Amino acid sequence: MPFMTQILSRSPLRRRMTLACAAVALSAALPAAVMAQSLPAPLNAGYGQQPTPDTGAAAAASAPALQPGGPAPSLPALGEGVLVSVNDDMVTSYDLKQRMLLLMATSGVQVTQENYSQFQSQALRSLIDERLQMQEMKHWKVNVEDKEVDDELNRMAQQSNMDKDQLLGELKKIGVEPATLKAQIRAQVGWNELVGGRYHSNAQVGRDQIDSTMDKIIADGQKPQYAVSEIFIDPQAAGSMDAAIKGAQQLSEQLNQKVAPFQAVARQFSNAPSAGNGGDEGWMVSGAIDPQIEATLKAMKVGDISAPVQTKDGVYIFYLRDKSDGNSDEVVRLKEASLTLPAGASAQQVAAAQVQLASFKTRAPTCAAVDELGKKTDGVTVTDLGETQLSDLLPDFATALRPLKDNQTTAPLQNGSAMKVLYVCDKRLAGDNALTRDQVESQLVNNRLAMLGKRYLRDLHNTATIEDHH
Numbered sequence: 001m002p003f004m005t006q007i008l009s010r011s012p013l014r015r016r017m018t019l020a021c022a023a024v025a026l027s028a029a030l031p032a033a034v035m036a037q038s039l040p041a042p043l044n045a046g047y048g049q050q051p052t053p054d055t056g057a058a059a060a061a062s063a064p065a066l067q068p069g070g071p072a073p074s075l076p077a078l079g080e081g082v083l084v085s086v087n088d089d090m091v092t093s094y095d096l097k098q099r100m101l102l103l104m105a106t107s108g109v110q111v112t113q114e115n116y117s118q119f120q121s122q123a124l125r126s127l128i129d130e131r132l133q134m135q136e137m138k139h140w141k142v143n144v145e146d147k148e149v150d151d152e153l154n155r156m157a158q159q160s161n162m163d164k165d166q167l168l169g170e171l172k173k174i175g176v177e178p179a180t181l182k183a184q185i186r187a188q189v190g191w192n193e194l195v196g197g198r199y200h201s202n203a204q205v206g207r208d209q210i211d212s213t214m215d216k217i218i219a220d221g222q223k224p225q226y227a228v229s230e231i232f233i234d235p236q237a238a239g240s241m242d243a244a245i246k247g248a249q250q251l252s253e254q255l256n257q258k259v260a261p262f263q264a265v266a267r268q269f270s271n272a273p274s275a276g277n278g279g280d281e282g283w284m285v286s287g288a289i290d291p292q293i294e295a296t297l298k299a300m301k302v303g304d305i306s307a308p309v310q311t312k313d314g315v316y317i318f319y320l321r322d323k324s325d326g327n328s329d330e331v332v333r334l335k336e337a338s339l340t341l342p343a344g345a346s347a348q349q350v351a352a353a354q355v356q357l358a359s360f361k362t363r364a365p366t367c368a369a370v371d372e373l374g375k376k377t378d379g380v381t382v383t384d385l386g387e388t389q390l391s392d393l394l395p396d397f398a399t400a401l402r403p404l405k406d407n408q409t410t411a412p413l414q415n416g417s418a419m420k421v422l423y424v425c426d427k428r429l430a431g432d433n434a435l436t437r438d439q440v441e442s443q444l445v446n447n448r449l450a451m452l453g454k455r456y457l458r459d460l461h462n463t464a465t466i467e468d469h470h
Contacts, residue, residue: 060206082469084124086131089123091470096178099123105174107268108260115250122269125237125407130187131414132460142197143188177297203448205441213440214428217403221328221429224286226297229262229279230316232272240311248315255305255317262305262319271314273450279319293318329430332401334385335367335423337374344419351418357382357412360421366407367425385422389430397422 022255084091100123104111111119137144150164157167168178231251239243250270256261266279274281286294296309297320306318337360339353360380364373374382390398400410401422428436435443 007098041287064108082088084128084143085465085467085469086128087133087135087464087466089131091127091131094122095127096120097177097185098177099127102173102180102184103268105171105176106264108264109269110259112250115247116252117249118269120417128466129435129457130184132457132464133187133191133194136456136460137187137194140194142190142194144193144366145185148189149182149185151344152189158161172289183197191453195449198456199449199452202452203445204341205448209444210437210441211406213444214435214437217435218281218330218427218429220285220288221330225283225324226289226294226298226320227283227322227324228281229266229321230272230274230277230281231266231270232274232313233260233269233315233391234271235314239270240242241315244315245308245310248317254306255319273447273454276450277293283324297323329373329389329391330402331387331389331428331430332424333387333426334401335370335425336383336385337364337370337423338381338383338418338420339379340381341414341417341419345417350414350419354412357419359422361409361423365409367423370423391430 017281050157074176076312079094082090083093083096083378099118105127109115109119153167159162160167162170168181172178173179186204201269232247233244233251235241235244238247249268250262251265255262255265263278263280266275268275272279272281284293284297289297290311292311293309293316296306297318300318302304302320302322304320306316306320309316309318335358339357341353342349342450345353352357357380360373361370366368370382374380390402393401394415397410397413397415400413404410404424404427406424406427408424412419413420414420
């Protein structure tokens with residue numbers, strides 16, 4: 001079953017759309033020689049949260065830019081006609097041609113006879129999605145101001161070392177009208193505002209979830225990890241596993257030939273939630289990865305792009321941005337409760353100090369409680385030690401602290417003439433890229449919103465009337 005036919009047939013209402021009609025119309029207008037033509041280098045077309053920029057030699061694989069003055073495809077005019085109705089809105093052959101040209105420019109993939117239908121399906125799917133999104137935005141009175149669209153255009157232009165007018169001018173040269181890109185941006189911005197407004201309260205996360213996520217991040221820092229970008233081809237969206245494999249192979253070939261930048265291709269073709277971030281999946285942790293995927297990543301070098309990897313869920317292409325063998329350093333914020341031992345303390349005196357501090361930490365088990373009890377306990381001194389990296393501590397102290405979580409304490413430890421108990425008030429991975437609690441909370445909320453937005457759009461598809469008019 002063709003890709004778009006399968007999608008549309010899921011609705012319980014009238015959905016007689018078949019891609020064959022659109023294919024006949026556009027194939028007649030775009031001969032093979034044109035479809036095989038190279039297009040100008042792509043521009044960055046992300047409209048959602050941006051991934052952390054790549055740096056170094058690997059950046060070229062994920063930092064697309066539109067080059068002014070590139071050759072423009074000579075596309076024959078396509079007659080106007082309605083292809084699909086989405087409730088009361090129409091998708092015309094002109095709309096489809098415009099979106100295909102935009103998709104070609106923003107993905108950087110060269111169009112061939114083999115991948116032409118993939119472009120066509122992707123363009124038609126995005127147009128139908130946007131019609132549904134715009135209808136829902138109108139229903140809820142979500143209005144995207146022109147300034148919001150211009151701000152996004154300016155951001156995109158800056159990423160391609162141009163201003164807004166230059167960017168639109170370069171697109172105009174290859175046949176993409178400014179209104180086409182603006183409409184796509186308007187739908188994306190408005191949809192994000194609508195989903196965020198409707199589901200923000202449902203997407204909130206509690207302290208316990210943030211704490212458990214932080215604990216997992218810290219524990220995962222001791223395992224091999226792979227910083228990856230991904231392209232996922234969903235067999236259900238592609239029509240079959242064979243179609244997904246074929247599509248992934250075509251994309252992989254052009255990615256490895258450096259014809260198309262990974263980030264731009266992921267934005268336009270990936271079916272994963274990471275598509276909006278240019279495929280940035282972040283760090284994947286050993287032991288929590290499909291064994292077949294981990295075997296592929298383990299064999300890759302930083303900067304490599306994998307061959308398609310088939311799993312039970314679909315087909316992946318990975319770009320390995322970085323890797324770590326684990327044993328990451330950690331930053332801990334500490335408080336200390338200590339007792340001074342007499343010079344030449346006997347074993348009995350040392351044991352007594354251990355018992356006294358053990359009793360103290362039982363009565364003050366958290367960082368918040370230790371200061372107040374310290375003021376009331378003779379002989380015990382409480383000190384805020386601030387933040388330090390485990391690698392900077394004495395080995396015995398680092399070993400005792402490494403397995404602890406927030407508001408946990410060490411056993412009494414002797415250090416010279418003092419007996420100490422250390423309180424872990426906060427803990428995170430060391431390094432400039434280590435996530436803070438605020439960043440973890442933001443990611444958890446964004447992930448929930450993305451999931452809720454996907455369900456929302458799926459429900460709109462399931463209740464819409466989408467018909468073929470060709």
